[in-house]
Amino acid sequence: MASTTASAAEAPQREGNPRAKGSLYRGDLGMWSWVAHRITGVLTFFFLFVHVLDTALVRVSPEAYDTVIETYKSPVMILFELGLLAAVLFHAFNGIRVMLVDFWSNGPKYQKPMLWTVLVIWLVLIVPAAISMLMRAVTEFGGQ
């Protein structure tokens, strides 16, 4: 999976100068995108586990579901949801980059500019999302 991606990305660079400079991927920005991809993926998986359990409460009773879902509306939990969104957005767009590295012939060559593109898209989406969620958290909190 992502581990194979790292070796796929360094392959073309290895072809030109075998072992001359070592890997250009390891220790560089590309490696950190791989680390971030892992961390955001694992965090999202743990949330998925919790989220299926809380949603399963609709099978118990409306009251049980409403009580638990109410905790998702507190300002602290909205910060958590913003963090989840930040993780999912990075994982989603970096995942597209991973696929381009794997399947597009020029992918490994452009892995770094594609990472900057991922980070720009991530910023463009997360900033208005954060403003929207935090404003709503504040107004709903003030209204209660």
Add this chain to the structure above:
Amino acid sequence: MTTTDAPLSVDKPRSPHRPAARRSNFELYAWLFMRLSGVVLLFLVLGHMLIMLFLDGGVHRINFAFVAGRWANPFWQMWDLTMLWLAGLHGGNGLRTVINDYTRKDGSRFWLKVLLYTSVVLTVGLGTFVLFTFDPNIG
């Protein structure tokens, strides 16, 4: 492939036949599945989060009645069922890779995978059960 590293000699004729290593393409299919499910999940999950966190009041409008209204529509049932299965398998396979990479002992690798597979079967199974047996008049 390591064809270039292969020795230039050939096995002696009449040498005892060595059975080919048992090969499985599981890892290839798992690798491919991560990419295919990833594309689908991008739309399903980001769409889900857009609806649940931003549209029509975001998370503050979610309650039992809201869920009942959504699951009255087969479109959203199928959306959630597909998302549940793909996310469970995509995340499960991702964690399988992480466990394979970082565990040092066979025992810890085995038990972490038992824990992982149990939780994936539990979440995907429970979620599927809930989606198919949901009763809006349960209260």
